[in-house]
Amino acid sequence: MPSRESLLRLHPRSFADFTYAYPVLSRRSGGVSFGVNLNLDKLCNFDCPYCQVDRTTPGKPQQLDVARIRAEVEALLDSVDEKGVCRLPLFDALPDDQKLLRDIALSGDGEPTMVPEFAAVAAAMAQLQASRPDLDFKLVLITNATLLDRPAVQTGVASLLAQRGEVWAKLDAGTEAWYQKVNISRVSLDRIEANLIALRKNHPFKIQSFFCSIGGQGWSEAEIAAWLSRIARVRDSGARILEVQLYTLARRPAESFVHPVTPEFLADIRSRVENLGIPANVYGVE
Numbered sequence: 191m192p193s194r195e196s197l198l199r200l201h202p203r204s205f206a207d208f209t210y211a212y213p214v215l216s217r218r219s220g221g222v223s224f225g226v227n228l229n230l231d232k233l234c235n236f237d238c239p240y241c242q243v244d245r246t247t248p249g250k251p252q253q254l255d256v257a258r259i260r261a262e263v264e265a266l267l268d269s270v271d272e273k274g275v276c277r278l279p280l281f282d283a284l285p286d287d288q289k290l291l292r293d294i295a296l297s298g299d300g301e302p303t304m305v306p307e308f309a310a311v312a313a314a315m316a317q318l319q320a321s322r323p324d325l326d327f328k329l330v331l332i333t334n335a336t337l338l339d340r341p342a343v344q345t346g347v348a349s350l351l352a353q354r355g356e357v358w359a360k361l362d363a364g365t366e367a368w369y370q371k372v373n374i375s376r377v378s379l380d381r382i383e384a385n386l387i388a389l390r391k392n393h394p395f396k397i398q399s400f401f402c403s404i405g406g407q408g409w410s411e412a413e414i415a416a417w418l419s420r421i422a423r424v425r426d427s428g429a430r431i432l433e434v435q436l437y438t439l440a441r442r443p444a445e446s447f448v449h450p451v452t453p454e455f456l457a458d459i460r461s462r463v464e465n466l467g468i469p470a471n472v473y474g475v476e
């Protein structure tokens with residue numbers, strides 16, 4: 191029976207003979223999360239050197255099977271009892287209060303909003319949530335926020351979060367220069383900030399930020415100030431930022447020149463975010 195520590199550490203994105211859905215114990219969710227991997231193709235419009243996805247083996251070409259995704263998530267929901275406790279044998283070693291279902295999270299081995307079927311999957315998850323009013327869980331979209339200005343993505347986000355849910359959006363840099371080292375994308379960092387400001391009108395969200403050094407270069411004071419300024423601008427636009435989640439490297443990255451920051455550094459960043467009046471927490475990578 192896996193212990194709580196190994197469940198949190200291993201965090202596999204596979205379960206039984208399922209293709210897309212998997213159950214995990216998640217610190218940032220505060221209990222059990224049912225993940226849905228929308229990117230078997232491993233496609234992403236970022237090229238983060240810290241990425242944990244193994245791209246030494248190529249992804250599979252895919253056309254998402256929305257009915258199968260729905261069936262797999264429905265089967266996982268069937269393992270949750272009337273008190274919201276997930277009864278899968280995987281979690282047998284945990285007390286009931288640690289295995290409450292907290293969310294269904296759309297993410298992937300790439301960027302989930304890139305898939306053409308995103309809106310259809312989001313609608314299917316919203317229907318599943320509506321079909322289980324006895325259960326108290328959120329729908330979560332984990333995204334790099336680059337495509338939130340696309341109408342089809344906005345349609346999907348709106349249906350996904352119509353009842354109870356959140357976007358968890360990546361913001362790993364304050365300046366375009368660091369962004370092009372840590373995320374490497376053709377979409378600008380200013381576009382991401384604009385997308386977060388636009389998101390504020392309709393949805394609460396969390397910001398996820400990853401800290402590391404790259405090739406011996408770490409976060410300068412100017413970079414930290416620029417990153418805090420972006421968060422402050424998003425907040426001042428009227429956004430309800432529920433939390434800023436802070437991470438560093440916990441497992442082997444894609445590139446060996448990427449190194450973690452210290453716990454003291456993250457603790458300092460946390461207090462500086464809290465000084466803006468925004469909750470912040472430090473997590474391991476999941």
Ligand code: SF4
Nearest residue numbers: 234236237238241300
């Ligand atoms: S956004 Fe996520 S999936 Fe894409 S390269 Fe970065 S870490 Fe990997």
